[in-house]
Amino acid sequence: xxLRSVNNTVIIYLEFIMKERIANSISQYAYVRWIVxxxxxxxxxxxxxxxxxxxxxxxxxxxxxxxxxxxxTSGEFGLFAGSRGFFNVFFLMLFFGGIxxxxxxxxxxxxxxxxxxxxxxxxxxxxxxxxxxxxISSSLFAGTKMQVLISSLxxxxxxxxxxxxxxxxxxxxxxWFTGKEMALAMGIQVxxxxxxxALALGYSARIAISTTIxxxxxxxxxxxxxxxxxxxxxxxxxxxxxxxxxxxxxDDKFHxxxxxxxxxxxxxxxxxxxxxxxxxSLYPFLDFATKLxxxxxxxxxxxxxxxxxxxxxxxxxxTPLFGAMYDRIGRGATIxxxxxxxxxxxxxxxxxxxxASMVAIVSxxxxxxxxxxxxxxxxxxxxxxxxxxxxxxxxxxIYYIQNIGLILVPAMIGKIIEFNTAADGTPNYTQAMYVxxxxxxxxxxxxxxxxxxxxxxxxxxxxxxxx
Numbered sequence: 001x002x003l004r005s006v007n008n009t010v011i012i013y014l015e016f017i018m019k020e021r022i023a024n025s026i027s028q029y030a031y032v033r034w035i036v037x038x039x040x041x042x043x044x045x046x047x048x049x050x051x052x053x054x055x056x057x058x059x060x061x062x063x064x065x066x067x068x069x070x071x072x073t074s075g076e077f078g079l080f081a082g083s084r085g086f087f088n089v090f091f092l093m094l095f096f097g098g099i100x101x102x103x104x105x106x107x108x109x110x111x112x113x114x115x116x117x118x119x120x121x122x123x124x125x126x127x128x129x130x131x132x133x134x135x136i137s138s139s140l141f142a143g144t145k146m147q148v149l150i151s152s153l154x155x156x157x158x159x160x161x162x163x164x165x166x167x168x169x170x171x172x173x174x175x176w177f178t179g180k181e182m183a184l185a186m187g188i189q190v191x192x193x194x195x196x197x198a199l200a201l202g203y204s205a206r207i208a209i210s211t212t213i214x215x216x217x218x219x220x221x222x223x224x225x226x227x228x229x230x231x232x233x234x235x236x237x238x239x240x241x242x243x244x245x246x247x248x249x250x251d252d253k254f255h256x257x258x259x260x261x262x263x264x265x266x267x268x269x270x271x272x273x274x275x276x277x278x279x280x281s282l283y284p285f286l287d288f289a290t291k292l293x294x295x296x297x298x299x300x301x302x303x304x305x306x307x308x309x310x311x312x313x314x315x316x317x318x319t320p321l322f323g324a325m326y327d328r329i330g331r332g333a334t335i336x337x338x339x340x341x342x343x344x345x346x347x348x349x350x351x352x353x354x355x356a357s358m359v360a361i362v363s364x365x366x367x368x369x370x371x372x373x374x375x376x377x378x379x380x381x382x383x384x385x386x387x388x389x390x391x392x393x394x395x396x397x398i399y400y401i402q403n404i405g406l407i408l409v410p411a412m413i414g415k416i417i418e419f420n421t422a423a424d425g426t427p428n429y430t431q432a433m434y435v436x437x438x439x440x441x442x443x444x445x446x447x448x449x450x451x452x453x454x455x456x457x458x459x460x461x462x463x464x465x466x467x
Contacts, residue, residue, distance in 0.1 A: 032237060033176040037185050039234040040169045041192040043114065046227035047162045048196030050121050050220040051084065054155075056205040056290045056305035060213050070133040070213065074421065076148045078414020081287045083152035084159035085403030094403060097164040098396020101171060102389070107235045109392070110168045114228040116161025121221050123154030129214035163403065167395035172234075174383050174391060183380040183465050187323025190375050194312035194319065201290070201309040209302055262394050267385045267459050270450040271378065272398045277443035278340065278374055280405030281347060281436045282367075284413055286311070292350070292429055297357045307360055314368025315375075322376035332377035332461040333451040339374030340447045342366060344440030351433030377461075384460045409439070 054061075058077050063069025072080075088094035101109040127150035135146040169189060177185045204216040262268055289308040293299040299307060326332055346367040349359065386394040413432050420428040454461040 033180075033185075036176050036234060036237060037173065037188060039230045039237075040110075040172050041189040043110075043227035043231045043234075044165060044169045044189060045192040045196035046220075046223040047117055047165050048193040049200045049223050050117065050158060050217075051162060052197045052200040052286065053204045053216050053220050054080070054124075055287045055308075056201055057208055057213060057216065058288070058291050059294055059301055059304070060205070060208055062291075065133055068213075070128075070145075070147065072133070072145065072148060074414045074418040074427065075411075076144060076414075077287075078411045078417075079144065080148060080152045080155060081284070081414070082407040082410040083156045084162065085407045086152070086156040087160050088163055088400060088403045089407055092400070093160045094163050094167075094396050094400045095393075097160070098167055098393040098399075101164070101168055101392030101396070106168050106172050106175065107238060109164060110172075110231050111228075111235065113161040113165035113168055114224070114231055117158050117165065118161075118221065118224050118228065120154045120156070120158025120161065121217065121224055123157060124151050125154075125214055125217040125221055127151040127154060128217055129212070159403075163396075163399045167392055167399060170379060170382075170395055171392050172238075174388060178383070178388070179466075181324070181327055181466065182383075183323035183326040183376060184320060185323075186379050187320035187376045190323075190379070191316045191319045194315040194371070196312075197286075198309045198312035198316065201286070201305045201312065203305075205290070205305050206302060259390065259393065262386050262390050262397075265385060267450065267453050267457055268394065270446055270453055271381060271385060272401050274336065274340075274443060274446040274450060275378060275398050276402045276405045277439055277446060278343065278378075279402050280409045281343065281439040281443065282371065283406060284410040285347065285350075285436055287410055288413060288417065288429075288432070291427070293357075293360060295427055296429060297360045299357060299360075307357075307364055310361065310364040311368045311371050314365060315372040318369060318372035319376045322372055323380070326377045326380065327465045330462045330464040332381050333447075333454045334462065335373050335377045336381075336447045337444065337451060339370045340440065340443040342370035342373070344437060344444060346370065347433060347436040347440050351430055351437060353430075380465060381459075381461050409435075 060068075061070045061072040061077060062074065063071070065071045085094075088097075097109065097113075100112070127147050131147040131150055133145055133147045136143060170186070173182065173185050173189060200216075200220075207216045207219065286308055290305045293304040293307050294301055297307075322335070326335065346363045349363050382394060382398070383391060413435065416432045416435065417427045417429065420431055422428070450461070453459070
């Protein structure tokens with residue numbers, strides 16, 4: 001009896017110790033995962049700064065060389081804006097990047113993405129700062145300035161790393177937040193990314209006007225360096241916490257044969273095309289929005305970028321809130337429909353002849369809500385449709401299709417604006433906005449189809465994320 005009593009006491013004590021260790025481990029993990037989120041979000045934010053830092057410079061780049069500009073045309077600027085996805089689309093670099101991510105893990109893929117972003121931005125800076133804008137290419141791109149081609153090459157290299165960083169950060173968040181506040185975490189990450197966009201739109205032109213056109217790009221180089229250092233710090237944390245993350249949902253091994261499950265999934269393709277249509281209307285619009293404010297709404301060039309910056313600044317606040325709402329109440333497919341409808345209505349308003357600056361400001365505020373709604377539920381919805389072990393490849397396919405739109409739409413819009421520019425250089429944006437509106441209407445149709453697919457296939461898009 002005494003031996004049995006001692007034995008039971010030891011068992012109870014050991015159980016108590018194990019429970020304490022588990023509790024401490026979970027507590028430590030909860031603390032660490034928010035540090036991880038902060039680090040990788042800042043890294044991604046620096047990429048977003050560089051991605052949009054040239055957009056507010058369109059007016060300066062297209063100014064005559066005699067006036068301190070570069071003499072670019074709207075078509076050349078559209079070529080540059082669309083070049084970010086060139087290698088990702090035509091050389092399948094994004095798809096291979098997704099496979100690298102699934103095969104090697106988030107540490108190697110993240111470091112590679114940071115290096116590519118840095119190299120590409122350095123090339124872009126060199127072109128704007130040191131290549132003469134008067135040199136015309138005599139190759140395949142005859143009539144296009146060599147400076148534009150080199151800048152586009154740098155932006156295309158940056159684009160490889162930028163998109164790879166995006167899918168890597170998404171997988172990091174899924175790895176650390178599955179079954180917890182995943183939509184909130186992704187919302188915070190998106191909010192910081194939007195802060196990067198807002199900073200670029202709001203201050204890039206001011207820096208260029210007070211210094212040189214190339215200076216904002218140099219600032220972007222230093223920002224990416226900070227992001228790279230931060231990601232190296234995350235790699236150390238991830239290595240030291242591998243045991244904890246394994247217990248809390250480490251990915252299974254990736255197999256090529258499993259891709260069939262993703263490629264034959266109707267919900268996956270619907271969310272992919274929704275992403276392409278949504279971002280193909282939003283991001284190219286932002287590329288041309290600064291000049292739109294100057295020419296149509298008579299906003300001063302030094303502050304014109306601040307009106308488009310309303311959009312990301314609004315989403316900085318709202319995206320985490322909508323993400324937390326999705327974690328608690330669900331309704332993701334419904335929110336996607338609402339977001340696409342709001343987007344389309346605003347794009348339609350910008351096609352109207354009214355030139356009041358207040359119309360532009362209010363429209364941007366509404367667009368900021370739409371800019372927050374859909375991303376807050378779209379990215380957390382992907383792990384509900386795709387197995388986690390294929391998540392890197394799935395995100396890469398989504399980004400790949402998205403990049404097709406981000407190449408074609410800016411180039412097309414640039415040519416449309418150039419064709420509708422008067423002899424005195426004043427552009428007419430009506431036809432361009434019609435194109436954006438049509439893309440928005442198509443996005444509504446896909447969002448509705450995804451809503452009904454979710455009802456039929458039970459993906460769980462309407463179900464809360466938090467367990």
